[in-house]
Amino acid sequence: TDELTELNRHLQCTREEECNRLASVLHDDLGALFAAAKFDVARLKSALAPLSPEVAARICHFSDMLDKSIDSKRHMIENLRPSALSTLGLTQALTILIGDFTRAQGIKVQAELEDLQLTPAVQLTVYRLAQKALANVAAYAQAGNVRVRLACEGEGQVQISVTDDGVGFDASSERIAMLGLLGMHYRVEADGGCFTVESSHQRGTTLRACFPVDELSATLALN
Numbered sequence: 001t002d003e004l005t006e007l008n009r010h011l012q013c014t015r016e017e018e019c020n021r022l023a024s025v026l027h028d029d030l031g032a033l034f035a036a037a038k039f040d041v042a043r044l045k046s047a048l049a050p051l052s053p054e055v056a057a058r059i060c061h062f063s064d065m066l067d068k069s070i071d072s073k074r075h076m077i078e079n080l081r082p083s084a085l086s087t088l089g090l091t092q093a094l095t096i097l098i099g100d101f102t103r104a105q106g107i108k109v110q111a112e113l114e115d116l117q118l119t120p121a122v123q124l125t126v127y128r129l130a131q132k133a134l135a136n137v138a139a140y141a142q143a144g145n146v147r148v149r150l151a152c153e154g155e156g157q158v159q160i161s162v163t164d165d166g167v168g169f170d171a172s173s174e175r176i177a178m179l180g181l182l183g184m185h186y187r188v189e190a191d192g193g194c195f196t197v198e199s200s201h202q203r204g205t206t207l208r209a210c211f212p213v214d215e216l217s218a219t220l221a222l223n
Contacts (some may be wrong), residue, residue, distance in 0.1 A: 009190040023081035090123045091115045101134045112149045126160045133162035133207045141166025161208040171199040
């Protein structure tokens with residue numbers, strides 16, 4: 001109903017606001033702590049010079065751990081608040097998301113991404129769907145290949161789909177809720193779209209969302 005749709009839209013906005021708040025906390029508070037720690041390590045290294053091989057190795061190890069922690073913080077912030085989406089646009093944000101997924105999982109991704117004129121709300125929903133779909137592929141699919149497609153389908157329709165060749169599942173089962181897909185279904189509907197899941201045992205999975213969008217202009221950008 002209209003009231004439930006509006007409630008779901010409000011819940012999604014509240015969730016994104018909380019993600020932004022957490023991202024700001026991570027950026028400001030943890031960022032300051034990591035910067036101070038890096039500075040202290042540099043001062044300690046200088047104060048203890050010359051260093052014995054054992055101490056030098058331990059300080060180097062600690063510095064490497066700090067660098068990895070800073071990189072993990074950056075990834076957490078980007079997952080919570082995709083800055084690339086607002087600064088570079090949807091196509092580049094998806095390209096970065098896919099690149100990070102490929103490097104982390106070693107799974108080949110075929111990306112077919114059109115540069116579409118979409119509202120900020122639909123852009124965020126499309127990005128979150130791709131993010132959720134790729135996370136599910138990494139966790140459950142056991143796939144070797146993935147295809148991500150964003151395209152204008154007919155007049156006034158835009159479609160995002162993520163397809164894998166993994167183990168699949170019964171799309172009519174309760175596992176849809178376990179995979180977090182019900183939340184995505186409601187989110188897509190709140191933005192006026194239609195969400196579908198196609199999957200069967202050993203035949204892969206396709207997640208697809210279609211949105212009615214007026215006056216689309218598109219320039220094909222294939223990766």
